[in-house]
Amino acid sequence: MTVNAVFWGFFGTAMLMVFHSEADHRLPALKNLSYTWVDPFTLNLSWSWDRPKHLPNCTIKYEIRYLDKSVKQPARTPNHHYKASFLTESNEGKFSIHAVAEFCAGWIESKPENIFISTQKPIVNVVKDFKCSIGSSQTNCSWEPVSPSAGLNISYRISGIGENNSLKMCNQSYSCGKRNGCVLENHGPENDIYVLAENAAGLQTFKARRVILLPKLTIRENESYLYLEWTPPDIGKNCQLNYVVCYSECERDKGCPKYTSVLNTPEPLKIAYDKNCRYEFKFNATPDKYCPPIHCDGIAVEVYGNNTRVKLSDGRLTVVAIVIPLILSVGVILSCYCFRRHRAILCPTMPDPSTIFKEMMNGNKEQKTKSESLYTPVPEPVEPVTITPVN
Ligand SMILES: *[C@@H]1O[C@H](CO)[C@@H](O)[C@H](O)[C@H]1NC(C)=O
Ligand SMILES: *[C@@H]1O[C@H](CO)[C@@H](O)[C@H](O)[C@H]1NC(C)=O
Ligand SMILES: *[C@@H]1O[C@H](CO)[C@@H](O)[C@H](O)[C@H]1NC(C)=O
Ligand SMILES: *[C@@H]1O[C@H](CO)[C@@H](O)[C@H](O)[C@H]1NC(C)=O
């Protein structure tokens, strides 16, 4: 036997021992995985597990992994059951559970077991664009039904898993165009709203998107400036909104200044003001990172001032600029026409004053006939007259 052979024989035995010991020390898998629905958003997962006889005195916990679109942290429990939150919008209908030994050298976690979940009704899209406006005294939720003909029920619960959180019916209290809505009972802005939407075809569960209405803009005029201020919404102590205001002055685009109202010391947004101009402000807002997870709904428009410079595009000025010259020119044309037809009456041929003067100077008293058309005398030869001044 060579040294090499001895070494390899020893090494191989050692490796076998390692593998053998590792295989011995894997915790057994969970058995009898099952679930019940506590409510439409909550599952009670349960299982059984046989403790190996030779397992030392160490703590065994069960780790539940959410196989989710949302990357949720795994949860651990020493019990043989676990209340897991489940929303059709994020859960793929699958959990994986395995046993882990805490502070137990030499023992490794069990192989995971999967459990597949099916909802009590098929998962369908019942509503779309579901949003709840918060911040006022009431929470006002609205949605668009996916298939308007199918009657649907909306129920909700405030916050996820809790002992004292019954499911409440959201009675349809209004319908506004394509959207339907209802008013929820009052609750704090920091709470999530879990919604169950059901129709004859199936159900859908999700967390409601929470929105706040854009705060009202007040515009104050002082000297040659406009001061823009927003009433701060009541959505949490440190929460503030970032505004973007796009505005025009006399219909000319003036860009989009950004504005953040500093908490407790509201400093208005200052804009140079031309008294002859109409201002149009369009704004929206985004909550900062200290706000609860909300959105601001829509874009608001506010106008201030009047365009007072004379402009042709103005309605009344158009009348002045087009209609009056038109009437005037029609009048002129008509009067020219009348003038031509009745020229004899309106304008009898006037004798040339210079001729009269000449006649007077000549002493020629010959009467001119009024109607020259009847008789035109042959012009007499007239001798040139020379006037000699008398000395
Ligand atoms: C648990 O599963 C085992 C087999 O894996 C079975 O024999 C036993 O009856 C099950 N127990 C329950 C309570 O379902
Ligand atoms: C969950 O199931 C276990 C066992 O099946 C039971 O002991 C427990 O009370 C249940 N919990 C809830 C909240 O239903
Ligand atoms: C197992 O450990 C726990 C504390 O970790 C202790 O309370 C218990 O008495 C121990 N049991 C045995 C059988 O050693
Ligand atoms: C809820 O919103 C709708 C539509 O926006 C509105 O007509 C209704 O007055 C609101 N109700 C309350 C209580 O705010």
Ligand SMILES: *[C@@H]1O[C@H](CO)[C@@H](O)[C@H](O)[C@H]1NC(C)=O
């Ligand atoms: C649970 O709700 C009831 C009324 O719905 C209330 O009287 C009770 O105080 C609540 N309990 C807790 C712990 O919030």
Ligand SMILES: *[C@@H]1O[C@H](CO)[C@@H](O)[C@H](O)[C@H]1NC(C)=O
């Ligand atoms: C809402 O509907 C439920 C059951 O459908 C009913 O018990 C409750 O009184 C209704 N609430 C209102 C405000 O209509």
Ligand SMILES: *[C@@H]1O[C@H](CO)[C@@H](O)[C@H](O)[C@H]1NC(C)=O
């Ligand atoms: C809606 O709720 C009412 C009263 O709870 C019930 O009779 C009806 O079947 C429900 N409809 C659907 C589609 O779930």
Ligand SMILES: *[C@@H]1O[C@H](CO)[C@@H](O)[C@H](O)[C@H]1NC(C)=O
């Ligand atoms: C205008 O602003 C000045 C300071 O910028 C202030 O002293 C003055 O009182 C203001 N006037 C009005 C009418 O608000």
Ligand SMILES: *[C@@H]1O[C@H](CO)[C@@H](O)[C@H](O)[C@H]1NC(C)=O
């Ligand atoms: C704009 O005109 C309206 C009436 O046409 C008037 O009531 C309003 O005060 C004017 N605004 C300003 C800022 O001059």
